[in-house]
Amino acid sequence: MPLEDSRDCRSRFVQLFMSHEKQIYRYILSLMPHSQDAQDVLQETAIALYNKIEDYDSSRPFAPWAFRFAYHMTLKHREKSTRWRRFLDEDLMKEIASRQAMLIPELDQRREYLKECLAEVPDDKRAMLTDYYFEEETVDVIAEKQNKSVEATYKALQRIRKTLMHCIQGKMHASRVPVT
Amino acid sequence: MKNESIDQLNWETLLNRAVDGILTDDEASELKRILKSDEERVDEYIRFVDMHGSLYHEPLLARAGEVGKLVNMDSMGSRKGEIGNIGFWRTMAAVATIAAIGAFTWSSKNAFFSDESPRYEESAYIGLVTSLKGDASISEHFVGKGLERGPFKLDSGRAQVRLDNGVELSIKGPAEFDIFGLDHITLMTGRVTANVPPRAIGFRIDTPDMEVIDLGTEFALRVDPAGESRLHVLEGEVEARKKMGVGLENVPMIIAKDSMHDLVESPSYLDCNYDPETFAPSPLKDRLIQATDGKLRSLQDSPKDLRHGRFKHDYLMIFPEKQDFVLPREVEVNLSEPGSYRVLGPAAKEMYLKEATEKQRARETMVDVSMVQSVVPAGTRVTSYLVHFDATHRQNDTYRAKGRVRFSGRVLGVILHQESLSASDDLLGGVDTIYESKAGRRMENDFIRISSDQRQIVMNFEIHGFIDQARIIVAENLEETLVADILDR
Numbered sequence: 001m002p003l004e005d006s007r008d009c010r011s012r013f014v015q016l017f018m019s020h021e022k023q024i025y026r027y028i029l030s031l032m033p034h035s036q037d038a039q040d041v042l043q044e045t046a047i048a049l050y051n052k053i054e055d056y057d058s059s060r061p062f063a064p065w066a067f068r069f070a071y072h073m074t075l076k077h078r079e080k081s082t083r084w085r086r087f088l089d090e091d092l093m094k095e096i097a098s099r100q101a102m103l104i105p106e107l108d109q110r111r112e113y114l115k116e117c118l119a120e121v122p123d124d125k126r127a128m129l130t131d132y133y134f135e136e137e138t139v140d141v142i143a144e145k146q147n148k149s150v151e152a153t154y155k156a157l158q159r160i161r162k163t164l165m166h167c168i169q170g171k172m173h174a175s176r177v178p179v180t
Numbered sequence: 181m182k183n184e185s186i187d188q189l190n191w192e193t194l195l196n197r198a199v200d201g202i203l204t205d206d207e208a209s210e211l212k213r214i215l216k217s218d219e220e221r222v223d224e225y226i227r228f229v230d231m232h233g234s235l236y237h238e239p240l241l242a243r244a245g246e247v248g249k250l251v252n253m254d255s256m257g258s259r260k261g262e263i264g265n266i267g268f269w270r271t272m273a274a275v276a277t278i279a280a281i282g283a284f285t286w287s288s289k290n291a292f293f294s295d296e297s298p299r300y301e302e303s304a305y306i307g308l309v310t311s312l313k314g315d316a317s318i319s320e321h322f323v324g325k326g327l328e329r330g331p332f333k334l335d336s337g338r339a340q341v342r343l344d345n346g347v348e349l350s351i352k353g354p355a356e357f358d359i360f361g362l363d364h365i366t367l368m369t370g371r372v373t374a375n376v377p378p379r380a381i382g383f384r385i386d387t388p389d390m391e392v393i394d395l396g397t398e399f400a401l402r403v404d405p406a407g408e409s410r411l412h413v414l415e416g417e418v419e420a421r422k423k424m425g426v427g428l429e430n431v432p433m434i435i436a437k438d439s440m441h442d443l444v445e446s447p448s449y450l451d452c453n454y455d456p457e458t459f460a461p462s463p464l465k466d467r468l469i470q471a472t473d474g475k476l477r478s479l480q481d482s483p484k485d486l487r488h489g490r491f492k493h494d495y496l497m498i499f500p501e502k503q504d505f506v507l508p509r510e511v512e513v514n515l516s517e518p519g520s521y522r523v524l525g526p527a528a529k530e531m532y533l534k535e536a537t538e539k540q541r542a543r544e545t546m547v548d549v550s551m552v553q554s555v556v557p558a559g560t561r562v563t564s565y566l567v568h569f570d571a572t573h574r575q576n577d578t579y580r581a582k583g584r585v586r587f588s589g590r591v592l593g594v595i596l597h598q599e600s601l602s603a604s605d606d607l608l609g610g611v612d613t614i615y616e617s618k619a620g621r622r623m624e625n626d627f628i629r630i631s632s633d634q635r636q637i638v639m640n641f642e643i644h645g646f647i648d649q650a651r652i653i654v655a656e657n658l659e660e661t662l663v664a665d666i667l668d669r
Binding site: 026030096 | 192193195196198199200201202203204205206208209211212215216219222223225226227228229230231232233234235236237238241539543584631632638
């Protein structure tokens with residue numbers, strides 16, 4: 001391939017990947033719900049997509065094409081861990097992937113409401129979310145910072161997530177967005 | 181297909197354990213069994229996991245730390261020995277409360293170039309000068325100057341200031357305005373363009389004859405010497421009115437960028453076409469810094485004098501040095517790999533070993549400040565940033581500040597060691613900047629974390645007598661950054 005073409009390809013890949021990265025990440029996370037594992041799969045997916053970008057038909061949407069790679073990379077990653085082997089089989093993966101595609105409009109709406117609900121979270125609880133999600137602190141570290149036991153910290157996070165889920169659900173009902 | 185085989189609480193616990201990565205193998209099997217037997221649970225699972233994933237990218241969580249940028253509580257804590265152990269974010273929440281009730285007063289004159297100041301006082305300034313161009317650089321202002329409530333005058337040149345609520349003001353001299361608070365200024369004369377982030381919606385600029393209230397936007401205002409104002413909306417929309425207009429012009433009117441040309445009766449103060457000469461330019465944004473928070477502030481330009489005691493501030497200050505250039509020679513960096521590092525000078529090492537808890541030592545890699553972790557090769561296109569922290573006013577004072585910066589490019593390395601900093605000043609430093617000699621900058625007991633994606637740096641710096649500086653080398657090209665990431669892995 002001529003150098004210019006190769007540069008175009010690379011440039012196109014970067015543009016496409018960056019604009020779909022979060023979407024791909026969420027897709028992987030639905031199959032493998034732990035963030036660190038999902039990030040590893042995302043990396044592997046990026047490499048695979050990069051190597052195959054010349055095969056991409058730009059007249060078609062990028063996300064479904066990328067999801068196919070993400071799906072196979074998740075399958076591959078599953079083999080590295082007993083836990084994920086026990087959790088995932090191909091039937092379940094297909095079921096989750098298919099339901100996730102159906103739920104896309106609802107999930108988009110829920111993410112909007114998530115912002116509103118986060119704004120209502122008290123400062124101390126939001127601080128915990130910031131430590132966990134933005135700082136990516138481990139629960140051990142957060143527990144130590146807050147002088148709580150690790151178990152209590154997990155429970156506190158669980159309660160905050162539950163509150164957020166309820167808040168989002170309430171807003172969904174209020175706006176009469178039909179829940180699929 | 182439905183199978184009520186698990187109660188709600190246990191179901192939620194199972195979901196939480198899955199996303200926290202602490203599922204046992206048996207629980208993983210249980211989760212699979214439930215999902216395969218109950219379609220509703222599949223949907224609930226997807227909704228829950230999607231929310232969890234979205235939280236990782238939710239900027240609102242980052243902004244939580246920015247509410248309290250007004251007062252340096254860490255420094256106060258270390259001085260009084262009272263709140264040093266309070267969690268950083270809780271401290272910030274406390275700061276917000278304190279700021280809200282206006283409990284502190286301060287004069288910016290005490291904070292800068294003031295070696296004689298006997299006390300280190302909490303700041304009450306509400307913004308910063310982040311850039312000066314042209315003749316403005318020889319005015320009474322300087323890059324990094326704190327802004328108080330009160331008058332601001334720029335005789336000539338261009339300046340950019342950032343208020344603590346994120347409002348960016350680009351000013352073209354001559355201009356004169358009064359800052360009443362974070363959400364309100366009065367422009368007496370001159371040209372100002374305001375970029376207002378969503379959290380500062382409602383920001384208002386008065387002029388002698390107008391009121392303009394932001395509704396999520398960027399807008400330009402010009403007031404001529406006779407006090408007559410002109411408005412142009414660059415993005416979003418504003419609510420504007422003449423204070424004493426003819427006809428309906430004194431009635432508030434919503435003016436949107438997209439509809440300026442469609443107004444049936446265009447108000448007399450509106451310039452539908454934007455002439456960059458007659459208005460101030462749009463505020464600039466740093467090309468590579470995506471976000472900062474905590475007690476770290478970014479500047480558009482480099483301050484002039486960074487010698488010990490010459491650029492005192494109660495925040496970590498970050499600014500670009502040499503930008504977008506190709507390294508003519510390789511550069512040694514002290515840190516480059518993702519990880520959490522405790523950087524220790526010889527004196528601090530013994531103390532750290534004695535005082536650090538086992539958990540703290542387990543989660544930090546203890547490194548000697550002179551360690552060289554890697555080399556950024558010649559030929560790499562980079563931009564260099566310097567983080568500067570100099571807040572001491574008395575010899576034995578200790579001050580701390582913690583902050584974070586996120587770049588759009590990959591961090592290739594961090595230089596911390598005094599000798600390495602001095603050795604790289606000529607290559608990476610700003611051309612017009614005077615740097616401290618190696619003797620005056622010294623890392624003693626400081627924490628740095630490089631995130632796993634190598635785009636984020638968290639710093640928790642402590643100064644005691646010497647200034648702390650960290651030079652961060654960032655890959656300039658986004659495309660190269662991503663490709664390098666992929667190839668590295």
